[in-house]
Amino acid sequence: MIIPKEPRLTSQEESELEEITGEFDIHLQKIEGEHQTVYAMVGDERHELLINRLEGLEYIARVDTIQQPYKLMAKDSELANHTVRVNGTEIGTGFTIIAGQCTIDPKNPNFFLETAEAVKEAGGDILRGGVWKPRTSPHSYQGDVKALDILMEAKARTGLPVDTEVMDAEHVSLALDAGVDMFQVGARNALNYGLLKEIGRQINGRSTCVLLKRSMHMGKIEEFILAAEYIAAQGNPNIILCPRGTTPTMDGYRNHPDESITVLLKERTWAPVIVDPCHSVGKAIYVPFAAMAAASYGADGIIIETHVDPIHGIGDDPKQAVSPEVLARIIRDTKAIHEMQLGHTRHLAHNA
Amino acid sequence: MIIPKEPRLTSQEESELEEITGEFDIHLQKIEGEHQTVYAMVGDERHELLINRLEGLEYIARVDTIQQPYKLMAKDSELANHTVRVNGTEIGTGFTIIAGQCTIDPKNPNFFLETAEAVKEAGGDILRGGVWKPRTSPHSYQGDVKALDILMEAKARTGLPVDTEVMDAEHVSLALDAGVDMFQVGARNALNYGLLKEIGRQINGRSTCVLLKRSMHMGKIEEFILAAEYIAAQGNPNIILCPRGTTPTMDGYRNHPDESITVLLKERTWAPVIVDPCHSVGKAIYVPFAAMAAASYGADGIIIETHVDPIHGIGDDPKQAVSPEVLARIIRDTKAIHEMQLGHTRHLAHNA
Amino acid sequence: MIIPKEPRLTSQEESELEEITGEFDIHLQKIEGEHQTVYAMVGDERHELLINRLEGLEYIARVDTIQQPYKLMAKDSELANHTVRVNGTEIGTGFTIIAGQCTIDPKNPNFFLETAEAVKEAGGDILRGGVWKPRTSPHSYQGDVKALDILMEAKARTGLPVDTEVMDAEHVSLALDAGVDMFQVGARNALNYGLLKEIGRQINGRSTCVLLKRSMHMGKIEEFILAAEYIAAQGNPNIILCPRGTTPTMDGYRNHPDESITVLLKERTWAPVIVDPCHSVGKAIYVPFAAMAAASYGADGIIIETHVDPIHGIGDDPKQAVSPEVLARIIRDTKAIHEMQLGHTRHLAHNA
Amino acid sequence: MIIPKEPRLTSQEESELEEITGEFDIHLQKIEGEHQTVYAMVGDERHELLINRLEGLEYIARVDTIQQPYKLMAKDSELANHTVRVNGTEIGTGFTIIAGQCTIDPKNPNFFLETAEAVKEAGGDILRGGVWKPRTSPHSYQGDVKALDILMEAKARTGLPVDTEVMDAEHVSLALDAGVDMFQVGARNALNYGLLKEIGRQINGRSTCVLLKRSMHMGKIEEFILAAEYIAAQGNPNIILCPRGTTPTMDGYRNHPDESITVLLKERTWAPVIVDPCHSVGKAIYVPFAAMAAASYGADGIIIETHVDPIHGIGDDPKQAVSPEVLARIIRDTKAIHEMQLGHTRHLAHNA
DSSP, rough: EEESSSSSOHHHHHHHHHHHHHHOOOOOEEEEEEEEEEEEESSSSOOOHHHHHHHTTTTTEEOOOOOOSSSSSSSSSSTTTTOEEEEEEEESSEEEEEESSSOOOTHHHHHHHHHHHHHHHTTTSEEEEOEEEEEEEETOOOOOHHHHHHHHHHHHOOOOEEEEEOOOOHHHHHHHHHSEEEEEEEGGGGTTTHHHHHHHHHHTTTTOOEEEESSSSOHHHHHHHHHHOOOOOOTTTOOEEEEBBSSOSSSSSSOOTTTTHHHHHHHBBOOOOOOHHHHHHHHHHOOOOOOOHHHHHTTTTEEEEBBBSSSOOOOHHHHOOBOOOHHHHHHHHHHHHHHHHHHHHHHHHHHO | EEEEEESOOOOOHHHHHHHHHHHTTTTEEEESSSSSSEEEEEEEOOOOHHHHHHSSSTTTTEEOOOSSSSSTTTTTTEEEEEEEETTTTEESSOEEEEEEEEOOOOHHHHHHHHHHHHHHHHSSSEEEEEEEEEOOSSTOOOOOOOOHHHHHHHHHOOEEEEEEEESSSSHHHHHHHOOSSEEEEEEEGGTTTHHHHHHHHHHHOOOOOOEOOOOOOOOOOHHHHHHHHHHTTTTTTOOOEEEOOSSSSTEEESSSSOHHHHHHHHHHHHHHHEEEEHHHHHHHGGGGHHHHHHHHTTTSEEEEEEEESSSGGTHHHHHHHHOOOHHHHHHHHHHHHHHHHHHHHHHHHOOO | OOOEESSOOHHHHHHHHHHHHHHHTTOOOEEEEEOEEEEEEOOOOHHHHHHHHHTSSTTEEEEESSSSSSSSTTTTTTTOOOEEETTTESSSSSSSEEEEEEOOOOOOOHHHHHHHHHHHHTSSSSSEHHHHHHOOOOTEEEEEEBHHHHHHHHHHOOOEEEEEOSSSHEEEEHHHHTTEEEEEEEEEEEEOOHHHHHHHHTTSOOOOOOEEOOOOOOOHHHHHHHHHHHTTTTTTTEHHHHHHHBBBBBTTTTBOTTTTTHHHHHHHHHBBBBBBHHHOSGGGGGGGHHHHHHHHHOSSSSEBBOOGGGGGOOOOOHHOBOOHHHHHHHHHHHHHHHHHHHHHHHHHHHHH | EESSSSSSSOHHHHHHHHHHHHHOOEEEEEESSSEEEEEEEEEEOHHHHHHHHHHTTTTTEOOOOOOOOOOBBBBBBBTTOOOOEEEEEESSOOOEEEEEEOOOOOOOOOHHHHHHHHHHTOOEEEEEEOOOOOOOSTTTTOBBHHOOOOOOHHHHHHOOOOOEEEOSSSHHHHHHHHHHHHEOOOOOGGTOOOHHHHHHHHEEEEOOEEEEEOOOSOHHHHEEEEEEHHHHTTOOOOEOOOOOOOOSSSSTTSSSSOHHHHHHHHHBSOOOOOOOOOHHHGGGHHHHHHHHHHHHOOOOEEEEEEEGGGGGTTHHHHHHBOOHHHHHHHHHHHHHHHHHHHHHHHHHHHHO
C-alpha cells in the first residue's frame, strides 16, 4: 500500500509511480477514499530496492507492505512440513530440554563430565557445552579448543547429542569434524550474515542443526526470521529459533525477558522455538520462573545452564547455572505447563 | 556513594562536599581505591534535593544511592505484615481471580449481569466492571455513571466484591458512596499524584482497596513503588500492584508483556501483585498464555476481561475479553502453576 | 486496510465483515492480490470501537488505518491557520525563549525575582516559575502557593508573560485568577485526560495558552497529539507541544533526548513545538548542546531552567539550571541555528 | 561496591566474600551504614568472572563497579594523546566530512565517479563507497567486488582517502591490498568480535583507520567502547566511533536518532566521534536536521550519503542520499555549529 503525503496525486506523479512499480512487475490498484487516495500494490511487493525507491519520492508519505519479506521460513512455504531433528530427536513434537554449561572449564574436565551425567539423569535431551565464548571484553576468557574434546567425551559417555556455540568459519569446521550435532549462534552474531551463510554452506547436505539466538535489540520480528532465512537459503533448513532476552530495561534482570515473542514467532514461521531463560533473567534464582513462562507462551523447549558446582564454574555459570536438582524440578513443571498450553491452543482452534 | 570525575578531589572540594552532606545529617566515609577515591554516605541518603545538589557540582560524576527511596511500601517497613483484604478476601495468600468487563454497556445491562454470574460460576473472586474509561481519543466513548448502578446490581446478585476504575475525585466519591470495594487506577494515571493523594485521602479509615496499574513507560521499578507510596502515605495501605504491559515493541501485541517484573516487585515490597494479561497482549487468543506466564513469575492473581458475548461488547472487550469457558480453563491452569511456583520458591529458600 | 489471517476469506466471513463495517458507514473495497486478498475501508475509519471489533474476529490478522485519529490538531483541520499567542506574543513565527526556575523557593523570593530580571536581560520572551511540583516521592517538597505571589510580582516587574505547571483543577483556578499566561502540563500528567479536559474547560474563551509536555513513555506520536486534542476539543486551541525526553536508556542523561520528534510532529500538526532540553539531558553542562539540537530539528523555541545561583536553588534547579550568562549564549546560538534550519526547509521546498 | 540482600552479613558470609575477592587481589573495605553494611572493593574490580561469582552468591543483592571495564580506549589510558589520522588527515581537530554512496552500482560506474567529484567540490574530506552490503534479506543485492575498482578509480581521480564497509576477513584483505584508507564496520557487525579481532590483526602496523558503527540495540555505552577495545587490543588504535541510530521507536524515522550519545562518549574515551545522520533518520529530507544536531552534540564530523541522482541509486541511496547541493549546505552549516559548540565547551571549562 502506497500512501501519498497529500490527499491526491497529480497525474504526472501517478505515472511516475506506475513506471517504477512496473519495473518490478507490480500492478497498482487505486483506492479513492473519502479523505485520501491510496494505491495497493498487486504482485510481489517485497523488493527492498522498490520500497527504497518509492519512499525516496518527495510526494510519498510511506509504503506499507502486507507480505512478509521472508519466503523459506514462512508458515506457508514449501518447507512448512519440514521436521527439525537433532541426531534423530524430533524438535517441535514434545518439549525438548537442552542443558549443560555455558563454558566448559578445560582445566577441570570433571565438572563438565559430571554435569553431563546429571543432565541425562534429570531428563535432558541434548547436552550443551561452551567451547568458545564471545565476551564483551577482549580481556576476558575467550575459550579453548581443548574443551571440544571434553564435550565429545561427554557425548560418548551419555549418548546425548551435543550443542556448542560457534563464532567463525574455523569453529564451524572444527565442530563439524568433531561430530557436534547442533551449532548455536549467539545474540551478538545473530545479524552477522557472513557467519550465517558460512554455517548454512557447511551444514548443507548434513543432519546438523542450528539454534539461532535472537539479537539483543528489540527489532521487528521479521528481522529475526530473516536471519534464519540466510541459513535456510543455503539448503539446510534444520533451524531452531531461540529468544534469550533483549536489551535490559529494569534494574534486576540481566536482559529483558522476551519469552512472550514465542507465540508471535510460531504464527509466522514453521520453525520450532526453544527459549533460553538463563540469559534472559541472568540469575539462577529466577530461572525456574522464566522457564515456566516460556512453556506458558508455547515454547517447544528450553535451554538451561546447569552445573554440578555452579560457584566454581567459569563464564556465566557461577551466576546463571542451576543445580541438577533444580533442573529436574524445572523439567517436571515445564512439561506439565507445556501440556496445559497445548490444551488452550486446541480449545481455541476447536472454537474458532 | 559519591563518585568524582577525577581520581582525587582537592581538599577544598572535599570540604564543600562535607558541608552539603552535613546539612542533611549525612556523614562521609572516604574510600581510597587504587585508581580513584570515592565517598560513601552514611545516614539517610534518600533526599531528592541532596542528590540534586551533589549532582549539580562540576566535579562530581554521579551519585549512586543504596537505599530505596520508598519507606512505607518497602519490604522492611513496619507495614510488612499488613494483609491486604478486599471485603474480607485476603490477597496474597492464594491466587486471586478478578474478572469482568472492561466497560459496562449501559444500554445492554444484561451483558454485564450475565457476565457477572458466569464469572462467579467459573471461580472468580472479585468482579470488575468499567464505569468510566480513559480513552486515547476525546471523540471515543468515555463512560456513563448509569453503569455504576449495573455494577452494584451485579454485586448484589453475586455477592462478589466489585472493582472499578476511577479517574478523578468525583469518581472516587461516587464509587465510595455506592459501595465499590476496590478502585483501579489505570496506567495513564499511575503518575497522576493528585489523584493518588485524593484516593488515599478518601479511603483513609475505610476498608476499600486500590489496584494500582503500572504506567506504560518502562521506568525504574522504584517509580512504580513510589506511586503506591503516595496512596499509603495518606494512611490506608490496602494496595495491590498491577503490571499490565509497557510501551509496545513488537508488531503483534498491544503492549510489551511485563509479567516478569512480578518477582522483582515482590523482592522489594510487601504489596501483593496481580497481573493484567489482557491489556498486556491485547488480544483474547493470547490471554491464556500471558495469564499462565503471570502465575509462573509468582503473581498473587490475575485480572481478566471476560464477556458472555465479546463481539458485542464495547470498549476493549470485543478484542480482549475471553469467554467464561476460557476463563474457567485459565483459572484451573493458573492455580496449578501458582502451586508449582510456590514449590520452586520454597525449594530455593530451603537450599539457600 | 483489513488483513485476514488466511489468503482468502470465506463468503460468510466476508459478509460478517461488511455487516460490521456497515454499522459504521464504511464501505469495503476488495483488493485481490497474487498471494492474499485484503479489504480497504472507504469512509471514516477512525472509530476505536470498529477497530476493536474487527481485530476481535478470529480470522483477521490486523487492521491498518491510514487516517490519523485526531481531527482538530491535524495539519489539514480548520484550525491549521490558528496562531498561538501568549499574552500577545506569537509562537511559531520566530524562535521563542521561555526561561526561569523549575521551582520558586518561597523562603528566598529574591532568587526568583533576580532570575526574572536576568532572563529578561538575556533576551527571554516568557518567564517560567514552578509553584507546585509533581515529585516522584511523596516525601519530597511539593510546592507552596506563596510562590504564586512571587511569580506574579516578577511578571509585574519584568512585563514578561508567565508560565507555571498545574496539576489539578484547583491549581488551574488559582493560576487563572492570579493572571498566569501559560499553563504547563508535566510529563506525568500528559495522559491525565481529566486534567486536560478541566484545563480546556477553564481556559475556554480566554487567551491563556497551554504547554503540553510529552509523556515519558515513547509511545506513538499520535498519542501525544491526541492528548492535545483533549484540550482543543473544549474550545481553546492555544496549545504548544513540548518534547522533554523519554524513558532513559543510557547511563549519563536523566532521560533519553527526543528533540528529533519535532520534525515528525510538525509534519502532522499545526501546533508549535517548544523543546525542554533541561529535563531531557538533566544536567546543566549538557543543556547548551541539547538546546542547539532542538533548534536543528526545527523547534519553534526552547524552555530553559535558569537560576542566578543554581547550587542554592530547590527542586531540579541545582542540577539542571544554567546561569543567565550561559542562557544568553544559548539564545544567541539557537537563534542562529533556527535561521539555518529554516534555510534548509525552504531549500527543500523549493526543489521538491 | 558489594551490596548484600540483608542489612548485615554473618561472619561466615563475610569470610567467604573475602576469600573470593582475595583470589582476585581485591581488598574489602567495610562500610557500616545506618541501615545496611556494604563492602567497597579496593583493587582492580573489573574481572568479569569475579563479578559473576559474587553475583552468584545467594546473599548478595548486586555488585556495582566504579571502574570502567575498558582500558585502552579510556580517557585516562596511555593512548589518550593518540591522534587518529586517515591518510594524513587528522580526525578530531576540525569537523570532518565523509560523503559518498551507500552502494556503488557496478553497472553504472559513472554515478559513483561523478558523485566522487561532487563530494570533493562540496568540501568533503573522505569519500565513502559501499562495495559489499549486509542486507536484512538474503534475497537482496549483496554487493560486487567490481565496485572496489570503481572506488579506487575515484580515489585516484579525486585524491580523497576512501572508506568502505567490510564484513569478513576476505573483504579486509581485498580492501587492504587495493589501498582502502578506512574500514567501516556496520551496526550488525559491531558485536561480531571475530571480525573486530581480524580487522585489528590485519591493520596492525599500518595506517589504516576503522570507523566502528554503534550496534542498533541501545545497550550500555561501555558495550560500544569495549567493541572498539577489541580492535585496539590488536595494536592499532586508529579508531573512530560512529553513532547511527538505534532500534526505532517512532513511526517516521528509520531508526531512533542517537547523536546525543556523542557527549557521553567523549567524556569516557579519547576516540573521535563521527555521526551518521542518514541511517539514523533514514530519509533524505530529514538528513540536514540530524546532521546539524550531531554538530550540536559535539561530533567531530559526519558521514553523509550523497548521490548525483539519488532516485537511480541502489541500496539505501534512493531513500537516504542527499544531492551534492544539499551536501554543500550541510557542510557550511554544520561547520558553523561545530564552532558554536566549541565555544560553549570552552566557556564551561573556563567557568568550572
